Amino acid sequence: MQRLLPRIITFVCGMFLAIQYFIPHKSSEKVYETSIDWLIIVGVFAIVLGILSLVTVNLEKIRRKSAGYRHAWVLLAGLVFMVVAGIVTGTGQDGLFLRLGYNAILNPITATMFALLAFYIASAAYRAFRARSVLATILLLSAIIVMLGRVPAGEVIPGIPWLTDWLINVPNMAAKRAITIGLGLGGSATALKIVLGIEAPHLR
Amino acid sequence: MARFNILELDRRFIFLMIFLSVLTPLFLPAPKTVKVSPEVKKVYDRIEALPAGCIVMLACEYDPSMSAEMSPVNMVVLRQCFRKNLRVLTTCLMSNGVSLVESEINLVAAEYDKKNGVDYVYLGYKPYPAAIILAMGEDFRLAFPSDFYNTRLDDIPMMKGVKNYQDVSLVLAITSTSGIDYWITYGQGRYRFPLAAAASAVMAPNYYNYLDSGQLFGLIGGLRGAAEYEQLAKKPAAATKGMLVQSVSHLLIVGLIVLGNVSFFVARRRRRGQE
Numbered sequence: 380m381q382r383l384l385p386r387i388i389t390f391v392c393g394m395f396l397a398i399q400y401f402i403p404h405k406s407s408e409k410v411y412e413t414s415i416d417w418l419i420i421v422g423v424f425a426i427v428l429g430i431l432s433l434v435t436v437n438l439e440k441i442r443r444k445s446a447g448y449r450h451a452w453v454l455l456a457g458l459v460f461m462v463v464a465g466i467v468t469g470t471g472q473d474g475l476f477l478r479l480g481y482n483a484i485l486n487p488i489t490a491t492m493f494a495l496l497a498f499y500i501a502s503a504a505y506r507a508f509r510a511r512s513v514l515a516t517i518l519l520l521s522a523i524i525v526m527l528g529r530v531p532a533g534e535v536i537p538g539i540p541w542l543t544d545w546l547i548n549v550p551n552m553a554a555k556r557a558i559t560i561g562l563g564l565g566g567s568a569t570a571l572k573i574v575l576g577i578e579a580p581h582l583r
Numbered sequence: 584m585a586r587f588n589i590l591e592l593d594r595r596f597i598f599l600m601i602f603l604s605v606l607t608p609l610f611l612p613a614p615k616t617v618k619v620s621p622e623v624k625k626v627y628d629r630i631e632a633l634p635a636g637c638i639v640m641l642a643c644e645y646d647p648s649m650s651a652e653m654s655p656v657n658m659v660v661l662r663q664c665f666r667k668n669l670r671v672l673t674t675c676l677m678s679n680g681v682s683l684v685e686s687e688i689n690l691v692a693a694e695y696d697k698k699n700g701v702d703y704v705y706l707g708y709k710p711y712p713a714a715i716i717l718a719m720g721e722d723f724r725l726a727f728p729s730d731f732y733n734t735r736l737d738d739i740p741m742m743k744g745v746k747n748y749q750d751v752s753l754v755l756a757i758t759s760t761s762g763i764d765y766w767i768t769y770g771q772g773r774y775r776f777p778l779a780a781a782a783s784a785v786m787a788p789n790y791y792n793y794l795d796s797g798q799l800f801g802l803i804g805g806l807r808g809a810a811e812y813e814q815l816a817k818k819p820a821a822a823t824k825g826m827l828v829q830s831v832s833h834l835l836i837v838g839l840i841v842l843g844n845v846s847f848f849v850a851r852r853r854r855r856g857q858e
Contacts, residue, residue: 400773412725415718419726422711481682486647489679493648497832501601502594505839509847519844523837529784529807531614532830540618547788555792 386576393574433458521546591846597839604835608827613819617826619811622794626779626801627815629753630660635668637752638745642766643687644712646679649759649783655809655822656757656781657687663816665695670741671703672751674719674727676712676762685731699732700739707731712765720774722746748776753800757781763790767798781808 437451468474510516527533528543572578645653675684718726771778784805793799809822
């Protein structure tokens with residue numbers, strides 16, 4: 380029963396929402412609205428579970444003094460600070476949360492982390508982007524053309540803008556369409572398997 | 584003393600070159616023109632053609648890490664909307680971007696003397712974008728009973744008679760992640776509203792196929808797209824300035840790739856000569 384009941388719920392919900400899409404009636408739409416409400420409520424529970432899991436894992440790390448346990452302290456302190464500051468002082472422009480937590484800490488940290496990528500990409504491009512084979516050479520040349528074609532400096536080089544547009548609109552688009560259609564078919568097949576109970580990853 | 588070998592550059596030297604290539608162009612004049620692509624022009628023209636009072640929905644999903652690319656798009660579109668007296672409805676379905684987007688709206692709104700709740704509404708953040716996009720298709724109040732400042736939507740003058748996507752003229756998803764997929768699949772796919780996207784340069788090539796299919800009517804790709812938009816709006820700002828930085832740094836990276844390959848082939852030739 381423990382396994383049968385969730386499968387029945389999955390089947391009924393899955394089939395209903397699939398059929399509902401094709402029923403343009405008020406009562407059908409009302410049920411659909413309610414199901415979206417449920418979806419949001421279930422999602423909120425997932426956040427609670429996520430926070431609990433994060434806290435448990437990090438407290439365990441601190442208790443065992445395992446590698447990098449000091450980082451766990453920082454993480455938990457940040458979590459508590461942001462929650463308390465947000466609740467106590469609000470999330471508006473004048474709150475402590477925004478001035479200190481967001482503008483002075485989170486904003487520069489995330490921007491800095493991403494900016495560092497430019498340095499590592501340049502270094503990696505110099506070291507690893509090699510024309511070792513025909514395919515690698517095609518990839519290398521395409522990358523160089525698109526990199527040049529997407530900045531004003533490349534526009535003055537004859538042929539580069541046209542080649543860039545061609546690379547994006549023809550080979551790139553063909554590959555993306557194939558991937559998208561493949562993903563769509565794969566997703567539909569997986570959804571059907573779950574709805575019909577052939578696969579039940581949510582019960583593992 | 585070790586001899587300097589141009590073919591075996593120390594990574595710290597590469598870091599220094601990148602630093603200078605980003606820093607130096609900031610002190611030089613920005614390029615005067617940028618070639619405007621049709622997919623960017625379509626977004627600009629569509630918003631430009633809207634009569635005053637129409638509602639443009641901006642779905643801003645980016646955080647500070649991507650603000651260098653995405654904020655210029657948000658700012659220039661907001662300026663265009665406010666200049667044309669269009670009303671703006673904004674969401675931010677990315678938790679780390681909520682305050683960033685709010686500060687940008689307030690900044691541009693102050694420039695045009697626009698009032699919160701009358702000329703623009705900021706709904707803020709809710710988790711689970713797919714569910715929220717679906718819910719807004721039925722009723723904005725289902726996903727956001729109140730706005731970012733905890734004012735009930737029913738008490739906001741701008742939201743009177745505004746129920747769902749059918750009441751907005753278009754949606755522009757300004758997204759640095761694959762959040763555009765949600766807007767295409769769950770938003771435009773189900774509720775059939777005009778949708779355009781502004782994506783980071785890395786993500787933009789993924790969405791060109793949706794232009795041909797008509798699921799997107801326009802696409803603003805990365806900082807370059809923002810610079811094109813600034814040129815159309817005749818408001819050169821951060822993106823236009825950034826074009827020179829991108830030009831120099833891209834040329835440097837291309838140069839490094841070429842140099843890396845030269846060193847690779849020279850080393851391989853030497854190895855083969857010794858064998």
